[in-house]
Amino acid sequence: MGLREDLERFREVGEARREDLAEFISYGDLGSSRPDEVRIPVKIVDLPAFEYDRRDRGGVGQGDAEVGQPVGQPRPQPGDDGEESDPGDEGGDHEYYEMDPEEFAQELDEELGLDLDPKGKTVVEETEGPFTDMTRSGPDSTLDFERMFKEGLKRKLATDFDEEFLREVCKVSGITPREVFEWARGESLPVSFAWVEEAHAEVEDERGAWGSIEELEAEIDREPIQAKIRREGIGHVPFRREDERYRYPEIVEEREKNVVVVNIRDVSGSMREKKRELVERTFTPLDWYLTGKYDTAEFVYIAHDADAWQVSREEFFGIRSGGGTRISSAYELAATLLEEYPWSDWNRYVFAAGDSENSSNDTGERVIPLMEEIPANLHAYVETQPSGNAINATHAEELERHFGRDAEDVAIAYVNGAEDVTDAIYEILSTEGDSDE
Known part of the structure; x- marks a missing residue:
């Protein structure tokens, strides 16, 4: 484990043992901190260090004694004989957990359940963001083809209908083009009167194949346009100029x-x-x-x-x-x-x-x-x-x-x-x- 890991470990221990933030604010020594550095006392955390044993003097292979001379006892140290040594006059070291104001703000947010979102005022830079905004004109390279295709597809679904079924309606005995058109409109089929007139004329020889529309509906099912597209595919998608949209970058203001x-x-x-x-x-x-x-x-x-x-x-x-x-x-x-x-x-x-x-x-x-x-x-x-x-x-x-x-x-x-x-x-x-x- 290297020095960097040791320091990180010490910081983790310090964070775990430092005073509770609310307790520090209410009762701690705020004066030991600076405007740009908050110092919170840590509860009994010592940095690891090597020390020499003061009693480890003399012994085998050490000192001036000759080989075979009896080994003496270590030199007595103050306090070793049970007697109290004189108190020192130097103060002890106190450890602190240091955090910058940004960390302090994050900690206080968590401690008190705050969620202050600072507002930017002065615009310092404008940059181009993602191409999320749309305009009706622009270079071809920025044409949003996916959007245009979806608009055309929605139009196709809205304007297409089962042409074969409507041709069968035109074969009903005695039915006129106007009656076919009004029936189609009542069924929300987006058909024009011109189309009905043309189809009605094309099946003139087959008129009378059905006695009524009810008889026709009992024998033949109408095919939904979605099923027709799945079966036949999409021959064409009706695009219009109004479907065209061109992407341009959102202007992002850095405040x-x-x-x-x-x-x-x-x-x-x-x-x-x-x-x-x-x-x-x-x-x-x-x-x-x-x-x-x-x-x-x-x-x-x-x-x-x-x-x-x-x-x-x-x-x-x-x-x-x-x-x-x-x-x-x-x-x-x-x-x-x-x-x-x-x-x-x-x-x-x-x-x-x-x-x-x-x-x-x-x-x-x-x-x-x-x-x-x-x-x-x-x-x-x-x-x-x-x-x-x-x-x-x-x-x-x-x-x-x-x-x-x-x-x-x-x-x-x-x-x-x-x-x-x-x-x-x-x-x-x-x-x-x-x-x-």
């Missing part, structure tokens, strides 16, 4: 799947450490997931109290302010920043989080209109209230009353503890429906 994610967080004085941690536990996996789903993913981070300002990802989860709260200030800034990401070219997600406390009337008068004005695949608000709802924490409830629970582009999630995080992520990612391009 780049771009996404911009706007993460908004309340950093006012009421957002204490536990609330900030729940925001991080919810938003970080969302970032990984969308990074894995899209070809290009860009992230914008906005912090706000009564005012809003753009921050880096590192600042986003740790920053804290002592000011009040006006959530609309974040959406106003988001609308401005999103001008760099046109809706025609970019998928958009706007995720906000806080403890649902907001200044008076701001939710109804400013936030809701702004959410309706900003085109996005999905708007989401995550309420974090570890100790239960505060009296004035009404923002999430107001959004829910206005947009309803079944809106395809607005999700409201409640996170009171780490155990609610995966449910909140599922609520957000399973909400998006088919958005307008």
Whole structure:
């Protein structure tokens, strides 16, 4: 077994023993990962390695002793005599199962039963696909002869009839060409009056062979056209110009799947450490997931109290302010920043989080209109209230009353503890429906 197989085996073992994904999201150390690499602790997995036995010193054929000299005992090692050795001051190594965001997204899809299908926006290339489209004109080399033959065959089946039987009808005593024609039409036989007149004249000498059509039908069976074709074959197929169709290639548009994610967080004085941690536990996996789903993913981070300002990802989860709260200030800034990401070219997600406390009337008068004005695949608000709802924490409830629970582009999630995080992520990612391009 070579080194490649050893590493693959180690990866399989690591995958089997790593923390459950939902458990990792809710309780694991998310800070050890990077935006482009998710590191999940592995439960007791050691890489195989060769070690020298420290006691394997001296003995037969070793050392400076002469031949025949009694073999002594190995030199005692710390701890060999039952006494405890001094504890070391170096930390142990921890192993991690590493996955990129694309693998993380696949795993989360399986874990939570998600099926998000990213939409391509910007056309980056047009290519010729299979010759599946049809046109009424084109070069002879692209003529769809198979289709033309089928159309002609259908016409033959629809217009052919048992000519011999109809000639026998013309022999009925006293029958006129008009009577033969009307009888044939009543039987859905596609015959022309001119044909009937000609056949009626040809059998004039045999007129009276049958006393009535009923007598004829009792003696002779009509032959279905399908049986006639099987017996005689197809002499000709009646093609028409209207049957001609020419194949041409379908134009396939390769679209780049771009996404911009706007993460908004309340950093006012009421957002204490536990609330900030729940925001991080919810938003970080969302970032990984969308990074894995899209070809290009860009992230914008906005912090706000009564005012809003753009921050880096590192600042986003740790920053804290002592000011009040006006959530609309974040959406106003988001609308401005999103001008760099046109809706025609970019998928958009706007995720906000806080403890649902907001200044008076701001939710109804400013936030809701702004959410309706900003085109996005999905708007989401995550309420974090570890100790239960505060009296004035009404923002999430107001959004829910206005947009309803079944809106395809607005999700409201409640996170009171780490155990609610995966449910909140599922609520957000399973909400998006088919958005307008």
